Amino acid sequence: MSNSSKTLVLAEPTSSYDSRGVRERLIEVLVDCPGVEGLFTYRVRSELSVQPGDVLSVPFGPQIIGAIAIRYISSPPADLDASKIREVEEVITSGFFPPYYWQLLNRVAQYYCTELITVIRMALPPGLLEKSQRRLRLNTEVLPEGAEAFCSRPAQEVLKLLKSQKDGDYSAQYLQRQVKGAYRAIRELIKRGWIESYLEAPKPIRAKLQKAATVVVQSFPPDLTKSQREALEILRHQGGEMWITDLKKHFKISLSILNSLEKKGCVVIEEREKLRFLQEPEMITDEAKPLTPAQADALQVISHLNGFAQVLLHGVTGSGKTEVYLQAIAPLLESGKSVLVLVPEIGLTPQLTDRFRARFGERVYVYHSGLSDGERYDTWRQMLMGTPQVLIGTRSAIFAPLSNLGLIVLDEEHDSSFKQVSPIPTYHARTVATWRAALENCPLILGSATPSLESWVNVEPEGTNQKRSGHTSYYLSLPERIQSRPLPPVEIVDMRQELQAGNRSIFSRSLQAALQNLLEQQQQGILFINRRGHSTFVSCRNCGYVMECPDCDVSLSYHYTHEGATELLRCHYCNHTQLHPRNCPECGSPYLKFFGSGTQKVTQELTQMFPDLRSLRFDSDTTSRKGAHRELISQFARGEADVLVGTQMLTKGLDLAGVTLVGVVAADGLLYHSDYRASERAFQTLTQVAGRAGRGDEPGRVIVQTYSPEHPVIGAVRHHDYDQFIRGELPQRESLNYPPYGRLILLRLSGIDGVEVQQTAEMLADVCRDRLGNECEILGPAPASIMRVAQRYRWHILLKFPGDVEDSLPDLTVLRALCPGSVSITIDVDPLSID
Known part of the structure; x- marks a missing residue:
């Protein structure tokens, strides 16, 4: 009975007829049965009204179970005996998910060449359906x-x-x-x-049960002790019921007192399910702030939008984009609507969540992969209740089932973290957000100081109001920082001259002086380095041997934790870890040298050169533990450290008023990549990290160290000049037919047998030439820039389409059937990286 139809149809099709000439309707459903995958076909009786998104009861084997109606089909699949198709029992709940939700998942499946069932399982949180x-x-x-x-x-x-x-x-x-x-x-x-x-309503696999005390008497008995009477007064004052843990913690009421009150018939103690949400600290209430003229103009436009429109809010770093979001959201919540706010990474959510909770209180929820399964599950469930709220989340939150959606916001919309690379579907949250906003007829705000070139070209900012693809696009600019604070001056240091002057430190003389000044002025700074770990690679000075990962075609990075700790070499691709050898494995020489710098080495040298400067490291090594992002940023904000040393996490929206210095230790690691987006990514990263300086009352400064001061990206960063950057970048993209002027699909193949992967890639490239030769340019096949990762060999085929194809990209799912079982293929539509 399991099957999956190729044709994706949401509207009810023209009915077919059974052998008796009776009109019949067939629908595919997702059954609520753990361990069972795929869609199942059922017949819908004429008297039943069933729509996609309804919750049904269906016969499944010997039992009746719950199921969700996914889509109607016009005829049974060829491999299914029509006589074995059973009937839907009944409709249990209409519109458990709204119709648009299935339209959205359907479109994701079609556009990103993925089976619908894969999209459904990716979108829903663990356990949502299993226990209905x-x-x-x-x-x-x-x-x-x-x-x-x-x-x-x-x-x-x-x-x-x-x-x-x-x-x-x-x-x-x-x-x-x-x-x-x-x-x-x-x-x-x-x-x-x-x-x-x-x-x-679905319950967690293991519901979190907690004891609560509830007052059940109108008047107090005369034989109560003083402590018992006080406990009842507190309970009554708190609305008549409280969790026992809260009574103990906040009011020091013991369990023995509550048990005595229960025996006297004054309270009832019982276990109840407590929904699990991310526990956030208490926030001081915040009021709306005065707006600059540019902020007020932007808010005026956003507030008067009616229906679907796409808005690019282009504001320099520190221009107050978040305050515009907050004041645009407030009236929507009051009118009973919900708002979805997407951020690129988990590290951004604590600061942003704090600002939103200070403004909107308990109406703010968080949803991302860093939550426990129980927290994700329960947060999702409360959304189904339809309560007006603000949901802040990473890219997966675009599938959150918020009803009556009034606005979608993508903060830092340019960030590559909005693109899913693995597992499939390889969706981009910005693309899916555009579809969802159109389906729900609400505005979409894309906010950034360094917009993606796709968003820039889409709104055509020569005018503030453009009609594109049937909808209105707006370009709104915030060209100045709030309170007229200046953008920090950017000093470019040529590290070639530093070497000529005899300075072999990773810190230039200018940066050393600035760090010393931090100490004297009791100010704070940020040091940005594009790599975590201690050293990029380890090489033998005697024979030149480089320590490499046994499972990947990359060098191992040296990781240093503290004096006396075990010295480790680690692969940043497959996480292979091994002890650092004392002698070269090739020639036995003891002269092994560390090359390159990572966050660990920068922190170590900073401590050696400035022992009185307190430092914190902020990278994926130090923030892997739950809550570590908030903890580290809170420490720094409280002044418990003078310098924050980190990777690209530092570029993602951190708003720290005490930071007056930003130092980019090595900008060249961003400039030279074999990828058409390298310049765009470098400009965005450097401009964003520079924007962390001077957000408070004290002016800031930025020092960028590079061996390529003449690079066009460095020149644009020096002047915070986005226009200068795009004037140089867009013509190059257009001449080569790369996005935003062309469309790309990258076929990624991998397998254990390198020869088999290569042969499969060559075969698929020939198939693409036969089928698509007139529609697109086919590049490859070619080995990936890092050919082997985690013992798997990787080959790529790149398909380049003209930009006017819009959404009519070909369905390439047939290619999966042509691959041998030992070779996996990922169809990456609109890839952000092709190296």
Whole structure:
């Protein structure tokens, strides 16, 4: 019965006819059965009204289980015997998810060449469907006296069981175990309207249960002790009920007092499920701030948008984009609408969440992969209740089932973290957000100081109001920082001259002086380095041997933690780790030298050169533990460190008023990559990290160290000049037909056998030439820039399409069937990296 139709149809198709000439409707559903994958086909009876998104009960094997209606199909799949198709039992809940939700998932599946079931499982949180439960309850308003006399014996037994239960409510599974013939009896009673069926809201696999105390008396008994009376007063003042843990923690009320009150009939203590949300610290209430003229103009435009529109909010670093978001959101919440705010990485959420919670309180929720399964599950469930809220999350939150959506915001929309690379589907949150905003007819705001070239070209900022692809696009500019604070001056240091002057430190003389000044002025600074770890690679000075990963075609990085700790070499691609050898494995020489610099080495040299400067390291090594992002940033904000040393995490929206210095230790690591986006990525990263300086009352400064001061990107960064950068970059992209003027699909192949992978790549390239030769340019096949990762060989094929193809890219899923089982293929539509 399992199948997956190739044709994706959401609207109900023209019905076919069965062997008796009876009109029939077929629908595919996702069944609520752990361990069972794929879509299953069922027949819909003529009297049932079923729409995609409805929750159904369906027969599955010997039992009746819950299912979600996905899509209608016009005819049974070829490999399915039509006589074995069973009927949908009934509709339990209409519109459990709104129709647009399935349209959105459908479009993601089509555009990114992925099976719909894969998209569904990626979008839903773990455990959401696995424990939904069909239940039955008495309809007491229409149930007549002596109803048992008018129904069959099994139906009489079902009614008797339901009446024996206090709420007249039992699970269908329990009734089927207790009553022989319950299946027909339940249908009989539902048809009479005496009982009704519903699907209980899904519960966690392991619900978090916690004891709560509830006051159950109007007046206090006279025999209460002083402490018992005080406990009741506190409970009453708190609304009549509280979690016992909170009573203990905040009011020092012991369990023995509560037990005594329960014995006297004053309170009831019972276990209840407590939804798990990310625990955030208490915030001081914040009020809306005065706006600059540019902010006020932007807010005026956004507030008057009616329906779908795309807005590019282009504001320099520190120009107050977040305040515009906040003031645009406030009236939406008051009108009962919800708002979705996407950020590129988990590290951004603590600061942004704090600002939103200070403004909107408990109406703000967080959703990202850093939450526990229970937190993700429960956060998702509360969204289904339809309460107006602000949800802040990373790219996966674009699939959150918020109802009555009034606005979607992508903060730092240029960031590559919005693109999913693995596992499939390889969607971009900005693209999916555009589709969702159009489906829900609400505005989409893309905010950035360094917009992606795709967003820039899309809105055509020569005018503030452009009609494109059937919708209105707006370009809104915030050209100045709030309170007229100046952008920090950027000093470019030529490291070639530093070497000529005899300075062999990783810190230029200018940066050393600035760090010394930090210490004297008791100010704070940020040092940016593009690599984590201690050293980029380890090489033998005697024979030139480089320590390489045994499973990847890359060098191992040296990681240093503290004096006396075990010295480790680690691969940043597959995480292979091994001890650092004392002698060269090739020639036995003890002269092994560390080359390049990572965050660990920068921190180590900083401590050696400035022992009084307190430093914190902020990279993926130090923030892997849950809550570490918030903890490190909070430490720095409280002044417990003078310098924050980190990787690209530092570029993503950090707003720290005390930072007056930003030092880029080695800009060249960003400039030279075999990728058409290298210049764009370098400009965005350097401009963003430079923007962390001077956000408070003290002016800031930026020092960029480079061996290529003449590079066009460095010149644009020096002047914070986005226009200068795009004037040089866009013509190059257009001449080569690269995005935003052309469209790309990258086919990534990998496998254990290098020869087999190469041969498969060559075969698929020939297939693409035969089928697509007139539609696109085909580059490759070619080995990936790092050919072997985690013992798997990798080959690429790049398809270049003209920009006017819009969404009509070809369906390449057939290529998967042509690959041998030992070779995997990823179809990456609109890749951000092709190296």
